[in-house]
Amino acid sequence: MTPRPLTVAVLTTAFTAFAVTACAPPTPSAAPGTLVVAGYGGSYEEAFKQSVIPDFEKTCGCKVTYIAGSSTDTVAKLKAQQGAPQIDVALIDDGVQNQAVQAGLLAALDPKAVTNLANVIDLARLPGDVGVGFSLNATGIAYNTEHYAKNGLPEPTKLADLADPKLKGKLVMPSITQTYGLGALLIAAKVGGGSEHKVDPGFAGIKKIAANAVTFDTTADVSNYFLQGQAVASVWGNSRVQMLAKKGYPVKFVYPEEGALPLIATVNVVNKAPHADLAQKFVNTLLEPAAQQAMAESNFNGPTVKGVKLDPALADKVVGQDRAADLRKLDWAVINKNRSAWTDRWNKEIETA
Known part of the structure; x- marks a missing residue:
């Protein structure tokens, strides 16, 4: 059983219920402004x-501009604008968010404004409440079930299965410049007895898989490669796989035997944001139970707020809080310390091989 299709009207009704309480009337200073949100x-x-x-625009009497880009793209923009920020809210993967915190790009949340912080699970609470996780996801394997069945290929259960010669020219690998590529490297490292503390086995494993790659994606969204037939497998996130499946594409997400990696999407107020008060309210809006439920229904994000109820069929498709406990926790301090060197090595050994 698949979740019932959601119309704009259904989603609007869901969000109207929480938006009225989540966002008070705008202050005069915020009313004429435009809240800029940079995200996925x-x-x-x-x-x-x-x-x-x-609905946020309606209840707050403001305008919202959404700038799409990967987490690394967003942080690069924040760094470039550090002297005069133009972005108010940043949606960033947890690992890259740690880098942004260290660079002083993000501001602490105000618990008086973000009242829903108290209901967020521990996994999604961040040090000093500089940002907060608003959805749970996982990095694993995505594959075209129809292609695999027609060609007699068994379902991939581990990362090494993507090295199958029958996938030559049919695999899209994510670049290490975004989270899924980094995840692939760390999953491969574990296979060889390594980890983020010992990454050499990861590069050895990725080299074997990369031989099948038709390209290395930097956008974090490989759906077009699947839709156009250029890819039949990739390392990708569960929510994105479910979104593609919802559109009728024969794709499935697999939690690899080596262990899927947790991926927490964080929402952050930019340090010295032009509309900081409004940005705090936007963060609180994303943590409303109704918002958490609606985001799970619309794009299969696992809730980070306690007590959110989902339809059983939907709950089976998202990364629930029970499953999150089984995901591998990563040492982001070590990863971020070495990421630049790993990127250089990846460019030399993987993408130019």
């Missing part, structure tokens, strides 16, 4: 524009 593209952008932004 693809299914995330679609969901936010359809089911989050319209």
Whole structure:
């Protein structure tokens, strides 16, 4: 059983219920401004524009501009604008968010404004409440079930299965410049007895898989490669796979035997944001139970707020809080310390091999 299709009207009704209480009337200083939100593209952008932004604009009497890009793209923009920020809210993967915190790009949340912080699970609470996780996801394997069945290929259960010669020219690998590529490297490292503390086995494993790659994607959204037949497998996120499946494409997400990696999407107020007060309210809006439920329904994000109830069929498709406990926790301090060197090595050994 698949979740019932959601119309814009259904989502609007859901968000109207929480938006009135989540956002008070705008202050005079905020009213004429435009809240700028920088976040993920693809299914995330679609969901936010359809089911989050319209009602927030209506209840707050403001305008919201959404700028799509990967987490690394967003942080690069924040760094470039550090002297005069133009972005108010940043949606960033947890690992890259740690880098942004260290660079002083993000501001602490105000618990008086973000009252829903108290209901967020521990996994999604961040040090000093500089940002907060608003959805749970996982990095694993995505594959075209129809292609695999027609060609007698068994379902991939581990990362090494993507090295199958029958996938030559049919695999899209994510670049290490975005989270899914980094996840692939760390999954491969574990296979060889390594980890983020010992990454050499990861490069050895990725080299074997990369031989099948038709390209290395930097956008974090490989849906077009699947739709156009250029890819039949990739390392990707569960929510994005479910969004593609919802459109009728024969794709499935697999939690690899080596262990899927947790991926927490964080929402952050930019340090010295032009509309800081409004940005705090936007963060609180994303943590409303109704918002959490609506985002799960619209783009399969696992809730980070306690007590959110989902339809059983939907709950089976998202990364629930029970499953999150089984995901591998990563040492982001070590990862971020070495990421630049890993990127250089990846460019030399993987993408130019």
